[in-house]
Amino acid sequence: MEPRVIGITGGIGSGKSLISRIFSVLGIPVYVADDRAKWLIEHDPALRNSLTGLLGPEAYLPSGAYNRAWVASRVFDNPALLGEVNARVHPRVQQDGNDWTKQHADAPYLLYEAAIMKQGRFDKIIVVEAPEELRIRRVKKRDGRTEDAIRSIIARQASPGERSQLADYIIHNDDHQPVLRQVLDLDAKLRSR
Numbered sequence: 001m002e003p004r005v006i007g008i009t010g011g012i013g014s015g016k017s018l019i020s021r022i023f024s025v026l027g028i029p030v031y032v033a034d035d036r037a038k039w040l041i042e043h044d045p046a047l048r049n050s051l052t053g054l055l056g057p058e059a060y061l062p063s064g065a066y067n068r069a070w071v072a073s074r075v076f077d078n079p080a081l082l083g084e085v086n087a088r089v090h091p092r093v094q095q096d097g098n099d100w101t102k103q104h105a106d107a108p109y110l111l112y113e114a115a116i117m118k119q120g121r122f123d124k125i126i127v128v129e130a131p132e133e134l135r136i137r138r139v140k141k142r143d144g145r146t147e148d149a150i151r152s153i154i155a156r157q158a159s160p161g162e163r164s165q166l167a168d169y170i171i172h173n174d175d176h177q178p179v180l181r182q183v184l185d186l187d188a189k190l191r192s193r
């Protein structure tokens, strides 16, 4: 029987990557959709062509690397264009994620980390929550993005209410409720089913 696939999502700076790394230390294989998307955007020739057609040659630097800063500056202020990029990237990442799942048949369960998540594809969904002001502080420190740039990304993401509708489990990563205990408890629960 294939292992269950648990989705983990949260807004920018919520801490979903940090929390996914704790699960990974506990021995759970983690698929990081944002990282794989960037790898595929650089290395999959069909996707490269498709994005160059949509965004123009500036989407890639002369070195061949994906010009993330330039693309970010265009798409996070343009929901229609971001939707177009997603429509091209998502099916490729989905296919890659399905291939990855098949390679981990022995795991207790699998974790699929993504900034964008829909109901239906996963056995259960974990949502990582943190107050918006704290998320902004974390990302400023991590990325050096401006507050305006972070707020424009937040405006493009699901709202806290939309995310909580998806949640089977919530991890509160708000600097008050110890996160390690929450992860250990949830891991024990997920292993026992």
Ligand SMILES: CC(C)(COP(=O)(O)OP(=O)(O)OC[C@H]1O[C@@H](n2cnc3c(N)ncnc32)[C@H](O)[C@@H]1O)[C@@H](O)C(=O)NCCC(=O)NCCS
Pocket: 011, 012, 013, 033, 034, 037, 038, 067, 068, 069, 071, 072, 075, 082, 085, 086, 089, 090, 093, 114, 115, 116, 153, 156, 157
């Ligand atoms: C827009 C891009 C160039 C921004 O790259 P950059 O390195 O500057 O930032 P990064 O990827 O770390 O994203 C910054 C924040 O925005 C979030 N984010 C990224 N893509 C999206 C999106 N399509 N919708 C909403 N939020 C997004 C990230 O989770 C993170 O919280 C890049 O993320 C991208 O090409 N995204 C579109 C395709 C994609 O990755 N989709 C998600 C996985 S399937």
Ligand SMILES: Nc1ncnc2c1ncn2[C@@H]1O[C@H](COP(=O)(O)OP(=O)(O)OP(=O)(O)O)[C@@H](O)[C@H]1O
Pocket: 010, 011, 012, 013, 014, 015, 016, 017, 018, 019, 115, 138, 139, 142, 173, 174, 175, 179
């Ligand atoms: N509980 C915490 N205590 C201290 N620092 C934290 C905590 N949670 C997250 N951080 C830090 O905040 C920053 C954002 O966390 P992380 O990168 O995990 O968020 P994310 O939800 O994956 O964000 P993104 O959507 O941008 O990828 C990181 O630098 C991380 O180390």
